[in-house]
Amino acid sequence: MKRISLLCATAAIAGAALSAATPASAAPYHLIRWNDTGFCQVWDNGVPTTPWPGNYQSMTTKVPTVIEALAMKEHLLRHGHCKF
Template identity: 55%
Template structure:
């Protein structure tokens, strides 16, 4: 029983080290809901599409970080493209 526990512990530590060493590849798009004009940052690593489907993608190119997407959204709020 100790061998199984030790094997599971080593495997868990190995998977944790592997996950921590590989960088996250997140990409973000900005979408605008058609009925309200509200803009939202959408994480492309989520395997589903936003629901409901009444949105348009404002930024076609992927924004690499959430901070960059937030700064871009702030600019869109200031020039009136997006509503609060």
């Protein structure tokens, strides 16, 4: 039991050190609009893939927080550029 606890503690410390050493991107979010439906969604640039299928367009520049991306989505919804 002591070995398992030591192993878990070591794994937690290693995980924390790895996440602290990985640089965070400056602007991980932007808003995309699907061309066929008009639906807008916040896309996280931290995801290592691109949205699928590729029938979308980027509606905003990259922003640092999801809150700012949601505010941009709200603005575009109010002005009719996006559908919910």
